[in-house]
Amino acid sequence: MSADEFLQYSEEYRAWFERDAPRPAPVMNRAILVSDLVVRRRLHETYLLEAKDMHYHTFTGLAKHFSSTPLQGLDRITFSDMFIQRTHVGRFLLCRIIAPCVRMMAVQTIIEDTDGLVQTLSIYNFPTTIGCSPDHLDKLFPIGTIIAIREPTLKAPSQGSYPLVRVDSPTDIIFIEAHHPILRDITWRTRLPTALPDTLEGWKEQGDAYMKASEWLPAAIAYSRGIGLNPEAVELRLDRSEAYLRLHYYSGALYDARHVLSTPGITDSFRHKALFREAKAEYARGNFHVAEGSFMCCLDIRPKEKSVVDWINRTRSRQVESTGRYDWVSLLRMSKKGAHLDVADYRGPVEVRSMAHRGGGRGIAATRDIEVGELLVVSKPFVAVYKGDVPKRETFLTVDLLSKRMNGSTGHISTLQIIEKIYGNPETHDLVYHLYAGPNFPCSSNSYPPVISSEPSAVDPLAPLVDIDVARIEAISMYNRFSLSSVLDDAPSVTGSDSDLGTSTGLYLLPSLFNHSCASNALWVSIGGVIVVKATEHIPAGTEITLQYIRDTSYVERHSVLKQYIPSGCDCSLCKEELKDGEAAIQRRHELFAKLCHGKGYSVAELRTLEQQLAETYSPARGTIRPMMAMVQHVIAIKLIALDKPSMDIIREELKALENLGFTVLPLSSALKSPIATDRLPLTIDFHVVAHILIIISFAYLRLCDNKNASRWLKAAVWVTNTAIGGGKGLFMVMMAEDLARHSMQEFAKRAL
Numbered sequence: 001m002s003a004d005e006f007l008q009y010s011e012e013y014r015a016w017f018e019r020d021a022p023r024p025a026p027v028m029n030r031a032i033l034v035s036d037l038v039v040r041r042r043l044h045e046t047y048l049l050e051a052k053d054m055h056y057h058t059f060t061g062l063a064k065h066f067s068s069t070p071l072q073g074l075d076r077i078t079f080s081d082m083f084i085q086r087t088h089v090g091r092f093l094l095c096r097i098i099a100p101c102v103r104m105m106a107v108q109t110i111i112e113d114t115d116g117l118v119q120t121l122s123i124y125n126f127p128t129t130i131g132c133s134p135d136h137l138d139k140l141f142p143i144g145t146i147i148a149i150r151e152p153t154l155k156a157p158s159q160g161s162y163p164l165v166r167v168d169s170p171t172d173i174i175f176i177e178a179h180h181p182i183l184r185d186i187t188w189r190t191r192l193p194t195a196l197p198d199t200l201e202g203w204k205e206q207g208d209a210y211m212k213a214s215e216w217l218p219a220a221i222a223y224s225r226g227i228g229l230n231p232e233a234v235e236l237r238l239d240r241s242e243a244y245l246r247l248h249y250y251s252g253a254l255y256d257a258r259h260v261l262s263t264p265g266i267t268d269s270f271r272h273k274a275l276f277r278e279a280k281a282e283y284a285r286g287n288f289h290v291a292e293g294s295f296m297c298c299l300d301i302r303p304k305e306k307s308v309v310d311w312i313n314r315t316r317s318r319q320v321e322s323t324g325r326y327d328w329v330s331l332l333r334m335s336k337k338g339a340h341l342d343v344a345d346y347r348g349p350v351e352v353r354s355m356a357h358r359g360g361g362r363g364i365a366a367t368r369d370i371e372v373g374e375l376l377v378v379s380k381p382f383v384a385v386y387k388g389d390v391p392k393r394e395t396f397l398t399v400d401l402l403s404k405r406m407n408g409s410t411g412h413i414s415t416l417q418i419i420e421k422i423y424g425n426p427e428t429h430d431l432v433y434h435l436y437a438g439p440n441f442p443c444s445s446n447s448y449p450p451v452i453s454s455e456p457s458a459v460d461p462l463a464p465l466v467d468i469d470v471a472r473i474e475a476i477s478m479y480n481r482f483s484l485s486s487v488l489d490d491a492p493s494v495t496g497s498d499s500d501l502g503t504s505t506g507l508y509l510l511p512s513l514f515n516h517s518c519a520s521n522a523l524w525v526s527i528g529g530v531i532v533v534k535a536t537e538h539i540p541a542g543t544e545i546t547l548q549y550i551r552d553t554s555y556v557e558r559h560s561v562l563k564q565y566i567p568s569g570c571d572c573s574l575c576k577e578e579l580k581d582g583e584a585a586i587q588r589r590h591e592l593f594a595k596l597c598h599g600k601g602y603s604v605a606e607l608r609t610l611e612q613q614l615a616e617t618y619s620p621a622r623g624t625i626r627p628m629m630a631m632v633q634h635v636i637a638i639k640l641i642a643l644d645k646p647s648m649d650i651i652r653e654e655l656k657a658l659e660n661l662g663f664t665v666l667p668l669s670s671a672l673k674s675p676i677a678t679d680r681l682p683l684t685i686d687f688h689v690v691a692h693i694l695i696i697i698s699f700a701y702l703r704l705c706d707n708k709n710a711s712r713w714l715k716a717a718v719w720v721t722n723t724a725i726g727g728g729k730g731l732f733m734v735m736m737a738e739d740l741a742r743h744s745m746q747e748f749a750k751r752a753l
């Protein structure tokens, strides 16, 4: 599809989705609906067995209803009173699942109401269903399950010919237990044999079996049904606490563990289990000191227990990190093994301030004078999805009608994970809800974070205690998500949006409050999924601190992405400089540079011509920063090395590149000092490339047997990585290992640094 066709298709879909032309729901044939679903389920199972590639797509950024009225405040409705293309506000639908489920983008099944009338049900965004197996669905929604759907919406089909009850928010689904008061006067028109347990022991047995099979949510549901029969059932609460830990529902885990601990007369064994679970949940919530206390209490019961001692050591390492002291080298090494790092957050000398001129009205400012290279923020993701987390052979594409872009699987999955994290940790709801959600969802506060309870919330998968506004979450996800490319990836990272369909992506809380500037005064990098923000220049107290949402040498490229996030455009000094050259020059430059990026094997002469043509696009009135020229000069230098040309020629090219990137190269007379000014780290390109340029200069001096200068330039390269991340020589040696090896400089580096 061309860009225009894509836009038109998106708008047509929106018009169809939001069309308000209600008509009565048709009476559907039970046998046909069920057999059709069974056929689709078999087909899906066959595809899974045959390992076929499956592609699903859906739309985000549409108006999507969610209910915020408790079930008790709603009146019951049946299909005969429902209309297609209508959300039945103030009503709830009581129904039973009568067919197995099938999962595509959403979970689909067939439901009957109390009159025996049937419709298709489509549940989007339900926890644990991303890429899940048909077997998991059978455990989650077994036939016979009774549910109440709050304020149900009946939709015309987008494909096929059956209407469907569409549920976007998982919190609109309430599981109804057999003894629920709502069922008191209810008789079902049809008889449906079910095999669901009806005793506490029965539910415990089922929960245990699911735990064994690593079916954590079905297990938590089974335990919850048992707890429904006896809220003081200590063992079930302990079991559910463990199931919640596995699900990362730390609020629920903590709440249940504490409930057990407050029960009089429990055995030491139960107490130990509850303390251990409480401690793990506190650890995961970032309360390392409190977690340490609970782990210590475990030792009172079973002294010297090895696993507990290990946990205590971990809590102590995290407490050191929360003061801003990190072992960057080991973090980097860990990130090579897996991106989900165990690390504490850190908040340096920064605060959220009201900034009326920015969308969302807030930004981040320095609380005191900050020096270049100071650590400002370290943040673990609220959720992060890496390429390896995407289910194999399944692609989830979403057409985002807000940004008018296509998002890949990681973008879709991260939105679902945000929803699930709130579902299992309800007190985090406001932390997400108060992030910028675009002009359609005005921010209710000009500060951040909102005050939230430090107490854990009870979590009941049968009747969620929080109402999740999926449309808002989708918008928040779109406006705030970071595209992650680890500092170990050698390709320069494109940041700030999920533009690349395969990119790893994450939502962060405090980092989402930074506004954008192409000429930012701070830099963010990701080590694994952890975001590290450092100052790249002196920042006076009170000054706004900005990040680059996207770093691209082309103004055209940058703005094609930025316009979706900042419609008013970027007003930074770099963009103002670019605009001095005029639109035509900017476009010409973009086209010339595209040649360099996409062309292969240019000769030095051709590169010089390109350099000249680029030079002609810059107005004499503008400043000296010309990143595209720098990139061409850097490529020339690499070419000269390959051609074994004189070292001074290589050095000359790289020096020109540095100046075009905004670095001040100091005169040779200051031989003992850094060869570049270190009052700021200009970053119009990725800092890896800058370090690479400096390594090449060092290499060229080495070829000239000028070890003194080689060492000065290599130290300058360490200054760059140290300012950008930290970790001094150790981190530099790990991060730039390939570059150093390419130029046989490892031994020299070890001696010189």
Ligand SMILES: C[S@@+](CC[C@H](N)C(=O)[O-])C[C@H]1O[C@@H](n2cnc3c(N)ncnc32)[C@H](O)[C@@H]1O
Pocket (backbone or CB within 6 Å): 357, 358, 359, 360, 361, 362, 363, 435, 436, 479, 480, 512, 513, 514, 515, 516, 517, 564, 565, 566, 568, 569, 570, 571
């Ligand atoms: C991730 S949020 C940044 C925090 C946001 N200002 C807030 O109050 O929550 C991104 C949004 O901030 C606004 N923003 C960021 N940089 C901006 C800039 N340079 N000029 C104007 N608005 C900006 C845009 O509305 C953008 O979509």
